[in-house]
Amino acid sequence: MSDPKISMADLEHIAKLARINLSEPEKKTFLPQLESVLEYLDVLNQANVENIEPTYRVNDQKNILRKDEVAESFNQKTALSSAPKTQDGYFTVPQTIKK
Amino acid sequence: MDLKSLTISQIQELLFSKQISAVEIVKFYLQRIKKLDPQIKSFITVTEKEALKQAENIDNRIKKGESVGKLAGAVMAVKDIFLTKDIQTTASSQVLKDYVPQYSSTIYQKLINEDAIVIGKTNTDPFAFGGSTENSGFFTTKNPWNLSKVPGGSSGGSAAAVAADFCQFALGTDTGGSIRLPASLCNISGLKPTYGLNSRYGITAMASSFDCPGVFAKNVSDLALVTEITAGIDPKDATTINNPVPNYSQILGDIDLKKLRIGIPKEYFIDPINIEVKEKVMKAAKLFESNGATLVDISLPSTKLGIAVYYILVPSEISANMARYDGIRFGRNTNNNPDITSYYMNTRGQYMEAEVKRRILIGTYALSSGYYDAYYTKASKVRTLIKNEFTNALKNVDVILAPVSPTVAWDIGAKANDPLQMYLVDAFTVCINVAGVPSVALPCGFDQTNLPIGFQLIGNFFEEAKILSIAHQYQQITDFHTNTPNL
Numbered sequence: 200m201s202d203p204k205i206s207m208a209d210l211e212h213i214a215k216l217a218r219i220n221l222s223e224p225e226k227k228t229f230l231p232q233l234e235s236v237l238e239y240l241d242v243l244n245q246a247n248v249e250n251i252e253p254t255y256r257v258n259d260q261k262n263i264l265r266k267d268e269v270a271e272s273f274n275q276k277t278a279l280s281s282a283p284k285t286q287d288g289y290f291t292v293p294q295t296i297k298k
Numbered sequence: 299m300d301l302k303s304l305t306i307s308q309i310q311e312l313l314f315s316k317q318i319s320a321v322e323i324v325k326f327y328l329q330r331i332k333k334l335d336p337q338i339k340s341f342i343t344v345t346e347k348e349a350l351k352q353a354e355n356i357d358n359r360i361k362k363g364e365s366v367g368k369l370a371g372a373v374m375a376v377k378d379i380f381l382t383k384d385i386q387t388t389a390s391s392q393v394l395k396d397y398v399p400q401y402s403s404t405i406y407q408k409l410i411n412e413d414a415i416v417i418g419k420t421n422t423d424p425f426a427f428g429g430s431t432e433n434s435g436f437f438t439t440k441n442p443w444n445l446s447k448v449p450g451g452s453s454g455g456s457a458a459a460v461a462a463d464f465c466q467f468a469l470g471t472d473t474g475g476s477i478r479l480p481a482s483l484c485n486i487s488g489l490k491p492t493y494g495l496n497s498r499y500g501i502t503a504m505a506s507s508f509d510c511p512g513v514f515a516k517n518v519s520d521l522a523l524v525t526e527i528t529a530g531i532d533p534k535d536a537t538t539i540n541n542p543v544p545n546y547s548q549i550l551g552d553i554d555l556k557k558l559r560i561g562i563p564k565e566y567f568i569d570p571i572n573i574e575v576k577e578k579v580m581k582a583a584k585l586f587e588s589n590g591a592t593l594v595d596i597s598l599p600s601t602k603l604g605i606a607v608y609y610i611l612v613p614s615e616i617s618a619n620m621a622r623y624d625g626i627r628f629g630r631n632t633n634n635n636p637d638i639t640s641y642y643m644n645t646r647g648q649y650m651e652a653e654v655k656r657r658i659l660i661g662t663y664a665l666s667s668g669y670y671d672a673y674y675t676k677a678s679k680v681r682t683l684i685k686n687e688f689t690n691a692l693k694n695v696d697v698i699l700a701p702v703s704p705t706v707a708w709d710i711g712a713k714a715n716d717p718l719q720m721y722l723v724d725a726f727t728v729c730i731n732v733a734g735v736p737s738v739a740l741p742c743g744f745d746q747t748n749l750p751i752g753f754q755l756i757g758n759f760f761e762e763a764k765i766l767s768i769a770h771q772y773q774q775i776t777d778f779h780t781n782t783p784n785l
Contacts, residue, residue: 205663217617217662218639219655220647229656235718236660240673242606246680253678254685256507256537257734258494258759263536277400281628290626295638 204237205230301326303782306372306466306520313360313371320353320360320371320415327373327417331464334785338440340449340458342378343386344418349373352415367413368527375459375468378419379426380406380511381500385416389502390434390455391424392649393629403500404535405511405528406469412527417465420455424651426471426504427616428452429479429723432714433653440710441484442783443749447707450480453514457484460514462785467515467524471501473508474608475702475727478739481514482702482752485741485781487769488514489521492760493734494539496525497532505615506537508731517779518740518770522546525762544763553696553767556590561695565601566726570704578743578751579701582772586699589775594695598687603680604729609721610664610677611732617661620654656717685733689758692735697768698756701726702739706749730754736762738769741778750781 210230214221221229275288284291299318301309312318328346335341356370376382379389381399388394402410410416423433431439431454439454441447442462449458453470457480460468470477472490481488489512496511503509513524529543562583567576587593625631625645632648635641650658664673691698704725713719730737737756744750757765773779 209663210659213659213662213666215643216666217658218621218642218646219650219658220640220643221655222647225652225655228652229659232656232717233659233663236609236721237663239718240606240610243603243610243676243680246600246603246676246683248676248679248683251679251682253675254681255678257685258537258539260537260539265533273400280400281397283625283629283631292626293635293638293641297637 203234205233299326302463303516303780304466305516306369306523309466310371316360320356321350323371323373324349324353324415324417327464330462331418334462335464337445338442338458338462339437340420340439340455340462340464341375341418342388342390342421342436342455345385345416348385349415349417352413356413367411369409369412369414369524371415372467373415373417373465374409375418375420375456375465376406376416377422377453377456377468377470379422379471379502380469382406382416382419385419387419388436389425390422390436391651391654392435393623395435395630397628401500404497404532406500408527409524420453420459420468422455423452424654425502425620426452426473426476427653427657429475429720430713431455432710433651435651438710441707442785443485444707446709447749448483448710450483450703450707452476454480456514457481457486457488460484460486460516461783463782467513467520470512470514471504472510472512472731473504474612474731475724477512477514478702478727478737478754479724481739483707483750485750485752485779486514486516487518487521487738487740487779488512489525489738489762489766490730490736491525491529491762492736494537495529495736495760495762497535497538499532499534503619505612506619507615508612510731518738518766518773519547519550521738522550522766522770539760541760546763546766549763550767550770553764553771555586555768555771558586558591558697558768559594559695560586560591561594561596561691561698563596563598563601563691563698563700565598566700570722570725571701572705574745575701575703575705575751579699579753582742582753583699585775586772596691596695596698598691598729600680600683600687601729604684604732605721605725607677607680607684607732608724608728609660610673611681613657613661614664614674615661617658617665620658653717681732684729688733688735688756692758697765700754700756702752702754706745706747706751730756735759736765738765740769740772741781742776743778744781
């Protein structure tokens with residue numbers, strides 16, 4: 200049996216990077232599930248990719264440019280209409296800078 | 299009038315000869331939905347008011363002799379990850395419960411502009427992450443052929459709605475098989491178009507270099523009819539391609555089966571395929587052969603790497619796309635957070651479903667420092683191999699024929715606690731998305747327990763006209779697709 204791919208500390212670290220709060224039961228469930236998925240991914244070690252270029256998009260497209268023109272967009276009321284909290288025509292967020 | 303099993307053109311014939319009104323068509327489907335959907339659970343939202351309003355408007359124009367759109371009278375269900383202005387769009391996730399978008403997705407709007415009538419928004423795995431609808435933040439959709447089985451996913455609600463005759467066609471998305479798999483498990487037809495044929499604008503993003511919106515219908519001819527409206531360049535999606543869109547529905551007879559070379563990839567007829575599935579799919583191939591086509595044995599050796607490539611690249615793109623759910627501009631939020639980081643962490647932690655979290659975590663891991671080259675770069679290189687194998691094979695054959703699902707529909711709950719087992723159901727569909735080529739799924743029989751089996755015809759880039767034509771001709775000489783479940 201090889202070393203585990205992911206430790207509890209790794210899981211907690213990536214959950215923090217991903218900005219997801221995990222409960223203790225979730226961590227216990229996810230850890231072996233992620234371990235088995237990551238172990239499965241080892242199948243890629245069989246592939247010989249020497250001198251192979253990576254593919255990031257399947258169609259041959261270069262930069263798609265358009266004219267920078269002013270067009271109609273949402274008014275303020277519409278733009279804010281789905282927000283859970285607003286104030287004075289702005290989105291409301293918790294404090295972002297320490298006092 | 300009993301409209302059960304009618305296709306778009308059959309319904310339109312009744313509408314234009316004034317044997318039926320659009321309102322009557324809508325009422326027929328609403329009645330079926332009210333009677334049967336409490337068991338099947340294909341819809342999250344039924345848009346009764348909107349549908350009747352659209353229908354009245356169409357009827358008025360027909361009465362006055364005014365022009366109507368190409369899809370007048372056609373009733374559609376829409377996967378709940380397509381944004382629909384003023385109609386709740388949940389993506390089947392608690393994250394977006396009660397979210398009402400301010401704008402509509404491009405291809406939904408194109409269909410509405412042609413007078414297609416929206417009857418409701420369908421269940422899916424949350425944000426389309428899954429293969430059975432069991433990950434939905436609301437409920438699991440049942441397979442209309444057997445209510446103890448999954449419909450497949452992620453677009454399971456749309457597939458079930460077409461199979462149960464709650465509509466004539468439905469919109470779905472196929473990132474790794476999410477149209478073809480449920481189509482196959484529910485005995486309907488589904489098209490995963492070439493990447494870039496249908497605009498992704500206004501659809502919740504899963505993996506942006508894979509996502510393909512597409513359509514489900516009762517037969518291939520209706521797939522063609524709807525796709526000729528959805529397809530084409532969209533300035534709001536820079537990855538759509540500026541090719542002329544053929545009138546697919548007018549050229550369905552163009553391919554001569556006698557001249558056809560059909561590739562049979564050996565890697566798609568081995569483990570994990572079920573023996574009955576293999577027999578029925580081979581029988582479909584033999585039917586083409588007896589109608590003059592030539593079957594050619596081919597090999598796509600990197601197929602065995604498809605799931606691994608997919609489950610690195612797709613979660614990586616998911617983690618990037620899902621990073622945008624901040625609970626500030628729309629969606630659910632949490633209170634009493636001391637700072638912005640805990641606001642994000644608690645909001646995302648509280649409302650994202652387990653599978654949403656798992657995929658974000660896998661992607662974050664694969665993209666994180668120290669692992670990037672081993673996972674993301676390596677998988678992107680294998681993606682090149684898989685793509686080249688398809689395009690090289692398609693130099694020698696016109697089309698590739700393969701199964702869609704290794705098995706028929708499985709029991710609800712059977713794979714729900716084992717993500718890896720659930721991922722493996724896509725063994726025969728993901729490589730097509732990794733490559734970006736088009737594929738149409740269609741019915742080819744039933745197993746001994748009367749559960750549907752399907753196969754797919756895979757073409758080269760932008761060869762929708764060819765694969766639809768071949769699939770249509772198969773449906774002219776078979777009647778599997780006309781079978782409907784006893785409800």
